[in-house]
Amino acid sequence: MLKKNPGIKDLIKECHRVAESKGWWDDLRNDGELIALMHSELSEALEAMRNHGGQDALAEELADCCIRIFDYCGSRKIDLQKALFKKIEYNKTRPYRHGKKF
Numbered sequence: 001m002l003k004k005n006p007g008i009k010d011l012i013k014e015c016h017r018v019a020e021s022k023g024w025w026d027d028l029r030n031d032g033e034l035i036a037l038m039h040s041e042l043s044e045a046l047e048a049m050r051n052h053g054g055q056d057a058l059a060e061e062l063a064d065c066c067i068r069i070f071d072y073c074g075s076r077k078i079d080l081q082k083a084l085f086k087k088i089e090y091n092k093t094r095p096y097r098h099g100k101k102f
Contacts, residue, residue, distance in 0.1 A: 008070075008081035015067045016074025025075060034072050041065035 002014050019025060045061035048054075073080045 008084065009079075011066075012070040012074045012080060015070035019071045019074075024071070029075070034068070038065055038068045038072070041068055 002010060006014070016025075041061055041064040045058055045065065048057040048061050051057075070080070072078070
């Protein structure tokens, strides 16, 4: 059960707990397969946009991607919260568009 204002670490724990309870971790899972499943959720988000599914459909697919990422991080003990905060601070120091056109 999630607390009222969960942090990223709480969401990771909960997503992984739910996935485990539904049998998704009864056997070892391949990292490549798990990354591909994250990618598939982003592809579904793109399809929701192409099919004019609206913001709710898009948000649902993006949420699915986050759930897969959080579940993966929970299974591999990855401190995503720490990495996110570190990356956000680093990005603040980068130059405008850091030399990229797109």
